[in-house]
Amino acid sequence: MTVDVEDYFQVSAFESAVSRSDWDDMPGRVEANVDRILSLFDGAGVKATFFTLGCVASRHPDMVRRIVAQGHELASHGWSHVRVTQQDRSEFGEDIRRTRATLEDIGGCAVQGYRAASYSIGAANLWALDELADAGYRYSSSIVPIHHDLYGMPEAPRFPFAAAGGRLLEIPVSTVTIARRNFNCGGGGWFRLYPYLLSRWCLRRINDVEGESGNFYFHPWEIDPGQPRIEGASARARFRHYLNLQRMESRLQRLLRDFSWDRVDRVYPIENGPGV
Template identity: 65%
Template sequence: MTVDVEDYFQVSAFETHIPRDRWERLPCRVERNVDRILALFEAQQVSATFFVLGWIAERYPQMVRRMSETGHEVASHGYEHVRVVNQTPDAFRQDIRRTKALLEDITGRAVRGYRAASYSIGRDNLWALDELQAAGHDYSSSIYPIHHDLYGMPEAPRFAFRHPGEGGILEVPVTTVMMGRRKFPCGGGGYFRLLPYSVSRWAVRRVNERDREAAVFYFHPWEIDPAQPRQTGVGLKTRVRHYLNLSRTEARLTRLLQDFSWDRMDRIFLQPPVESASTAAAETGKAG
């Protein structure tokens, strides 16, 4: 179970509508939403991984400490939600090292994981995985093995794999489900809000039972916040992607947490061998 900790105005879909120099002037809602998520996880006895933006961590260090002190893994989401496709290797190197040091300073714990903004590592910038390993990260969750207009590397493996090379970093993709010969996303985000909950439950169960693998799920704090400020001047596709069914997300998440057993990324993928990671989201047998 993973959470990409960014506020509503930092998403890639709004990057051409909300310049970064406006961020400081916008009302932040991330802390109250994260506290709701922490309460939800506590009620369901779930430990998760929070991929945190450095920009957020600098402004809300106590929130980041609460994540760590309540038993969750704090990992890096980069500093300012810049997609890797828009960074040079040098800029990326500085970004990930700055964010890793900041989060470790706040929590007093090693930051082992990283997730790129909008899953923006793919076939044309796999050098980023080498940079992550050189910076001291043990795993990445930055490649989405699907076709998408903003991201995706459909030829990538569906489940955890080592980047080529001696001792290559572990890459843990967000989960997809096979239908025929095609991969379909089933690991959260807009798809979780768009489709009925029963579809997500069926897909996770299929991955557990047929593939014998862990399901990696993600969502954002703003997805449980239907009262967030609405942006004007954005296109229909962007409005649908961002605002659809926000009022239903928290209830669906509660069902997902109850229907399956979830844990932190580091515990599932780094402690046991990769081949035995199928216990991550084994179904509990509770009614969905």
């Protein structure tokens, strides 16, 4: 179980409507939403991995400390939700090192994992996985093996694989294969779009038929139907972002009951090395 910790105005879908220079003036809701998630997880006895933006951690250090104090894993989501496709290798390396150092300083724990903004690592920039290994990360969860207009590497393995010359474990978001095509069943807008029973069927197929663990994600803003609406965003962006927000929390509660969940670093063989 994973959470991508970012606020509602920091998503890639709104980057043309909300300038980063305006972020500090936007009414923040991430801390209250994370606290609601921590309460949900505590009630269900679930531990998770929180992929956290460095800029959010620096603004809400007590929130980060609560995540760690309650037994969850702290991991990196980059500094300010810049897609890897918008960075060169030097910029990316500086970003991931700055974020890791900040999270470790605030959280008082080692940070082993990374998730790219909008899953923006793919065939054209696999050098990013080498940079992550060079920076001391042990795993990444940044590739989705599907066709998508914003991201995706459909030819990638569907399940964890060794990368960066065996120095890093890449853990793709969960998909199912239907008619030779992969479909996302690992969370986010897909989880809000599909009927819950279909999402449950997909994850059970991964567990029971394929014998693999599911890798699920969501965002704090997805349990917040009362969030401010962003003016100037495209119709597609608004549809993807606001679809079924009012149903997300109840669906998430069912998901927590229907499956067993844990932190990434305890589900996958991180400590034994990515080749295991």
